[in-house]
């Protein structure tokens with residue numbers, strides 16, 4: 001995106017706080033007036049001190065107090081409103097970013113590191129907040145103050161004023177010189193930080209795995225590389241900043257020495273008073289610093305524009321919903337037809353080929369097959385998370401591609417294999433199934449899911465906090481909460497990705513019983529791993545490398561031999577059917 005466009009879009013956020021900017025405009029003008037007033041005041045006091053005759057010390061003292069008081073008030077109002085506007089703009093952008101992220105298609109999450117998405121919400125957002133207040137106001141204030149200081153200094157000693165002002169603009173060139181590299185550095189840094197955040201998320205979310213497998217050293221090694229990369233980029237950024245400020249300071253000091261020496265010369269030949277020289281020295285900072293400061297302000301602006309660019313690029317991604325969708329639940333019975341479905345995530349690697357099956361309302365279809373055969377992908381296509389390349393999915397004879405996504409998803413309830421729960425209470429997690437459910441309905445769903453007994457034994461019952469992702473619950477308890485959530489949704493099509501994780505016999509039968517209740521009267525499609533579930537299915541589909549290689553009842557498929565028989569024999573001693581290509585013992 002062109003910097004000009006990025007600036008315009010940033011401005012559209014700032015313009016929502018016009019009245020605060022008007023106040024900040026006045027504090028800026030008053031601040032400039034006070035800076036000039038201070039120089040004038042020092043000029044007056046110094047000349048009064050060396051002048052003969054009557055001096056109005058009282059009025060000078062009073063003026064000093066007024067300048068001081070105005071400075072205090074102005075500084076308070078200025079700082080307060082800058083912070084206020086900055087935090088409000090950041091809040092708006094943060095909300096807009098998340099609103100967008102929640103509406104992006106699954107493919108976006110597939111292609112982007114979660115850490116990078118997180119840094120859009122954190123560090124990029126912070127950089128923008130600063131730019132919209134301090135940086136942008138200083139970019140206006142600095143040249144304005146420089147011009148007014150110059151005009152005032154012209155009235156004191158025009159030759160010296162000209163000498164001072166010639167030096168200042170040199171620093172603007174410095175800013176332009178370093179701006180591009182600063183922007184590039186900031187972009188690389190953000191990408192690095194995003195990758196590091198993703199890695200940290202993985203590490204913190206996998207403590208059991210890295211402890212069991214002794215992966216601490218390996219993970220530290222990966223983090224080390226990522227952290228070193230960031231450090232290298234930060235040092236590089238520091239080098240650019242250092243060169244920028246060193247050059248700027250050199251110019252500033254040079255102008256100070258010139259002014260001081262030339263000023264002393266003008267005082268000695270009588271063309272300027274000592275008070276005038278003091279005013280020059282006082283204002284010199286304001287005359288050259290605006291230019292000197294511009295260099296680093298320019299750098300800050302470039303960094304913020306880089307951050308804004310990344311956020312706006314994200315906001316420009318194609319979304320699947322125009323507005324955040326409302327939770328909708330369809331309750332009419334559903335007939336599902338999958339007709340010659342073909343799909344590839346990547347054109348060179350087809351995942352599903354000409355898949356067809358149909359499930360009548362209230363019937364159960366079990367999908368079994370080898371690992372990586374495409375079972376989960378069928379679910380993703382049914383839910384409209386990805387679009388098929390060929391074929392049709394129809395619900396009640398309507399092509400799902402002609403439905404709005406909100407409508408399509410309203411037909412489904414899902415029990416995912418890893419039961420994804422959110423931090424919060426048990427009640428909140430079950431209620432996610434139907435946000436309008438009454439307490440009685442939530443309780444009844446918990447009961448049907450065989451979860452009520454254990455919930456009531458928790459320290460705060462339904463109000464117990466289950467921890468991040470449900471860490472305070474056992475595997476079987478999490479499964480039953482997920483089943484209760486699906487029960488509460490009461491949608492006509494149930495997608496069930498059966499968990500393969502081991503449960504003890506009692507827990508297993510509680511879950512199994514709950515699942516059976518959940519399936520009653522629904523059109524159910526199960527990615528099945530348990531023989532007991534599969535045997536009860538109306539139709540079993542055997543999937544291998546993206547193709548249906550067999551279908552029928554348990555008995556028919558066993559009699560036919562083939563992959564199904566191998567799957568069943570592989571897990572014969574247990575209830576879990578196994579991928580014949582995968583060696584090892586069953587985990588049931």
Ligand SMILES: Nc1ncnc2c1ncn2[C@@H]1O[C@H](COP(=O)(O)OP(=O)(O)OP(=O)(O)O)[C@@H](O)[C@H]1O
Pocket residue numbers: 110345346351370371372373374375376377378
């Ligand atoms: N998000 C994705 N992006 C790219 N390729 C993917 C993605 N998800 C799955 N695949 C690929 O698609 C193929 C089918 O994967 P899928 O998850 O549908 O298999 P599955 O039958 O559910 O496997 P499993 O039983 O092991 O869960 C695999 O080759 C996998 O590598």
